[in-house]
Amino acid sequence: MTGSFWHDPAIILYILIAVLVADSLWSLYLLLREILIVYDVPQVPEVLGPYLSQELFNKMRKYKLHKSWFIMVNTLFVVIICGCLELYFGFYAFVWRVAGKCVIWDWMQHEVCLSIIYVFLLSIYITIKSLPGHIYERWCITSLVKRSKPRWLHRILCDTLDIICSLLLMALLVSVVVLMVQFLGQYAFLGLYAAAVMLTVVVILLVPCIIDPFLGKRVPLENLALQADLEYLTARVRFPIRQVYIIRVRDPAAGSNAFFYGCCCLKRIVIFDTLLLNRGRHSPAQMPAEDQGKGLTNAQVVAVVAHELGHWKNGHFYKAIVMFQVHLLLTLLLFIICFPHGPIYQAVGFEPGVQPIIAGFVIIFGFVLTPYFTISNVLMLTMTRQFEYQADKFAFKLGHATHLRHALLKLYADNLSFPISDGCYSSWHHTHPTMLHRLGRLEQLEASRF
Known part of the structure; x- marks a missing residue:
């Protein structure tokens, strides 16, 4: 039974679609819990009263609800419906064939060039697909809460620079990945891990x-x-x-x-x-x-x-690096198991024997490894929230708990962050504990003194 499942493209396709739908529906369920929590809090929480007016709280609440419902609709249509159609009708294989037809000169038939064209075409499609939602979010939702906005020229220059840098970085990464897999073959796993470690070191040095x-x-x-x-x-x-x-x-x-x-x-x-x-x-x-x-x-x-300073004293930076390296190793191990498996490619529309390197990365990281990414994300978020509690405890030991509580209250008000969140939703999405949880933990620490 296991062998037939692993080698049957039709079964793999339906499993990929089922995973996509299940993961998205779970996200929608969590978001619905968050929305219901927001509806249940029409008044400013008592602890925020001195820092946040009811008028501003109403605007924040309206913004939170509006954006949450937008995410619900956007996820339903863009992620679930479009994602299922793309998988079922072999969209990713179709784009690869289109990339092949874009070849003008012979040298462009090299897989590196084809891969860059492929990712470029996918980027255009994703941009077009998400454009209506992006426009609505940027011009309608953000207007609900007034913030200081950068000048038009600044925004245009930043957006242009982002596009140029993204295209250059995309071409560089695609070229490196394809050439590495071609030259290293079955040892590509080691090469990818070594490249990721080198990139981590460079980031640590440059940031x-x-x-x-x-x-x-x-x-x-x-x-x-x-x-x-x-x-x-x-x-x-x-x-x-x-x-x-x-x-x-x-x-x-x-x-x-x-x-x-x-x-x-x-x-x-x-x-x-x-x-x-x-x-x-x-x-x-x-x-x-x-x-x-x-x-x-x-x-x-x-x-x-x-x-x-609590983050520094507790070595959270080193722990985060170790956590990331373990996650990276497990990800690449799972990837190297799935990457050469032909039925996965056939499941999404590729002909037998056609296994483009970059398409394999897109399909495996985008769909096949979704269950692992979901679980690992929850575990890592749990750890980062524990880091925040530990840093708060360090501030408490230095005698700053009271002022830290007041600072948290003021920061949430200044940053227009809605202060209430569902516990289950927070555990799946937030790197930091909710404000009320952090306040409660600090109050417990202060009470433990007596």
Whole structure:
């Protein structure tokens, strides 16, 4: 029975469709739970009352509901219906045949060129398919909650740069993958893993150097009192104060945030200027009216930095790298089992013996490994949420629990993040615990003192 299932393209096709439908319906069920929770909270939660007006809460609630229902409809039509039709009618094999007809010169018949054309055609199709939803989300849904918006020229330049970089990166990755599989053959698994490890190392080395140009401009901290408090805090845990950066973010819509990144001499704590009260400026008169008063007090900023120091002290960066490497190994092991199996290709419309390398990556990573990705994603999200609890506990041990609770409340209000979430939905989607869960854990820690 197992042999006939594994070698029957028709059965494999129906299993792929069933997995796609089951995974999508489960996502819709979780989203429906989230929607019902939002409907059940018409009033501002008491803990948020001092920080969030009922009027603004109503706008956030409307935005959350509108966007959630949009995702429901978009998932139903774009993911489930279109996805099932694409699999059943052999769309991915059809695109490969179209890519073959786009060949003009003989040198373009090389699989690398065909693969680049193939991925380019798929990108055009995906863009067209998602364009109505993207336009609706960008122009209708985002207008429900007013935020500071970048200038038109800035948005056009950023979008153009994103497209160009995406196309160049796509062509480079496709070329590397195809050539690696062609030259290494059955050892391609080792080559892919080695390339992924090298890429991870490069990212670790480069990201600290490119934080400034991509996010904004590094600026000195004008608030001398806050500077003194941060110096005292970092000295307590022996973290170099010179590695605490203040970044004046370029995008005015960027949320208030701070994060820890890196290791050894490359470690950084980055604080967005949007986290500081009135973006750290002495005179907020030139700021837009809706941005005035946003940000945290000195004590609250110190509490947030104490939380980030908790990530450093608990070695969360190293643990995250190990977690990613284990996930990568398991993914590639499953991939190498499925990649050479011809019936998988035949199940999605390819003729016997036709097994394009890049099409194999698209089908296996996009559909075949969906169950594994779903399970691994939940496990990794569970671990990252535990990291947040541990970092909060570290801030508590340093005596900043009360100010951290106030900072969380203010940040959710400033960032217009809806504060209520279904527990089951959160466990499948959120890297951080919900605000109420974090507040509850901090209150438990404070109560345990007595």
